Amino acid sequence: MKSGFDPQKYIEEQSKFILERVNNYDKLYLEFGGKLIGDKHAKRVLPGFDEDAKIKLLQKLKDKAEIIICVYAGDIERNKVRGDFGITYDMDVLRLIDDLRSYNLEVNSVVITRFSGQPATTVFMNKLERRNIKVYTHVAIEGYPTDVDAIVSEEGYGKNPYITTTKPIVVVTAPGPGSGKLATCLNQLYHEYKRGNSSGYSKFETFPVWNVPLKHPLNVAYEAATVDLKDVNMMDYFHFEEYNEVAVNYNRDLEMFPVIKRIIEKITGEESIYQSPTDMGVNRVGFGIIDDDVVAEASKQEIIRRYFTTACEFKKGLVDEEVLNRMKVIMEEVGLKQEDRGPVLPAREYMSKQKVGSSDSERTPVIALELPDGTMITGKGSSLMDCCSAAILNAIKYMAGISDEIYLLSPLILNTIQDLKDKKLKNKIPALNADEILIALSICAVTNPTAQLAYDKLTELKGVQAHATVMLNRRSEQLLRDLGIDVTCDPYYPSENLYYI
Incomplete structure (x- = not known):
């Protein structure tokens, strides 16, 4: 940047x-x-x-x-x-x-x-x-x-x-x-x-x-x-x-x-x-x-980020409609659209290719990461891991030059962690979150040089822009921030559950 x-x-x-x-x-x-x-x-x-x-x-x-x-x-x-x-x-x-x-x-x-x-x-x-x-x-x-x-x-x-x-x-x-x-x-x-x-x-x-x-x-x-x-x-x-x-x-x-x-x-x-x-x-x-054009463009991107934040807060009931409408006016004043944020369209387009229905609960959780070189990396949620985990793994594999076909994580370790969550701790959401995936990656990196190569690329995620097609939970959002990733979300819940999301 x-x-x-x-x-x-x-x-x-x-x-x-x-x-x-x-x-x-x-x-x-x-x-x-x-x-x-x-x-x-x-x-x-x-x-x-x-x-x-x-x-x-x-x-x-x-x-x-x-x-x-x-x-x-x-x-x-x-x-x-x-x-x-x-x-x-x-x-x-x-x-x-x-x-x-x-x-x-x-x-x-x-x-x-x-x-x-x-x-x-x-x-x-x-x-x-x-x-x-x-x-x-x-x-x-x-x-x-x-x-x-x-x-x-x-x-x-x-x-x-x-x-x-x-x-x-x-x-x-x-x-x-x-x-x-x-x-x-x-x-x-x-x-x-x-x-x-x-x-x-x-x-x-x-x-x-x-x-x-x-x-x-x-x-x-x-x-x-x-x-x-x-x-x-x-x-x-x-x-x-x-x-x-x-x-x-x-x-x-x-x-x-x-x-x-x-x-x-x-x-x-x-x-x-x-x-x-x-x-x-x-x-x-x-x-x-020292460079007004750079500051102006960065500020426009921040305005779009704030729009998505406000839209999600409105969906959660944290702000009223007047605040959301004021945010829409600000976007129009500067001539900005949601799609002017780089990873928004790739995330939505990838989601549209998945099998989805018309309700919020049927939206496939997808996140797109825009890397510093402009490359778009996507990840979707599955029964094994959430969309943030998938996107992070895909991104560090790309940056390390590792082929998609190569597994970074031992299935034995992943299955053991998931078994702990699902059967021992009775967690309602057995899919592994990004915290758990990164711990698994750090363990695998001890004995797997390829996993170590990918692990070393985590610091290069700082400054990456991201957009998700659903609202992420607070834990996922915070982990992305800790990695230095600026994330926005479409104002949709990932399921109809009120607590287990």
């Missing part, structure tokens, strides 16, 4: 501007928009972007920074899932803490926002506290965010506890949007000024990219990624009025800016240094783009 982004230039620019902001205060509360670690959206739309660029940037500033993690109690209660990792938000907080510690970054605490005694959230808090992680709770403030006088008072921010911090940069991050990062930053700002400390607020932005055109596919891909939040990119009219410079921002920041500006001014007793929401952000992504 061609590179369209210079990650080193981005890190240098971003760190320079953060330090400039820090110099204005004794302490800077820095809200991190997007994913702090593993920003796979940015990696997909900006080929060359390091998905861990933000955490590496923070590692350079580790002597000056500590981290607060926010999570909304309602997201824990309803088991909200982070799509790119397939884990719930509470589990993602635990993952995030482990990852931050591996980078030798200090985690100050976890803040549970809008907490009102939710049972599942209380259990999560107990789990954290018994592992010696500080936990704070913030309640919902009546009149937030419009009643500034009530918010900036002892009955507003004053009701929430002050989080003691020691470093000049306090990063406030979260598993996803709507977690209360901004409210936590402003709450801290209120308490700092009550204590006579000079503190400031800024936002580490990634998307939308302010100095890229409004309808550039890169910015449209951000709308597609946040379609469930109803985010819409707009021209920052505050910025244009103040500086006569065109900048792109999004509706929520533009709507909230006058209120945030008033809150900051009431807290500090001074006129805000920010004249626009773009001013508030530190966003140097646009300066790291």
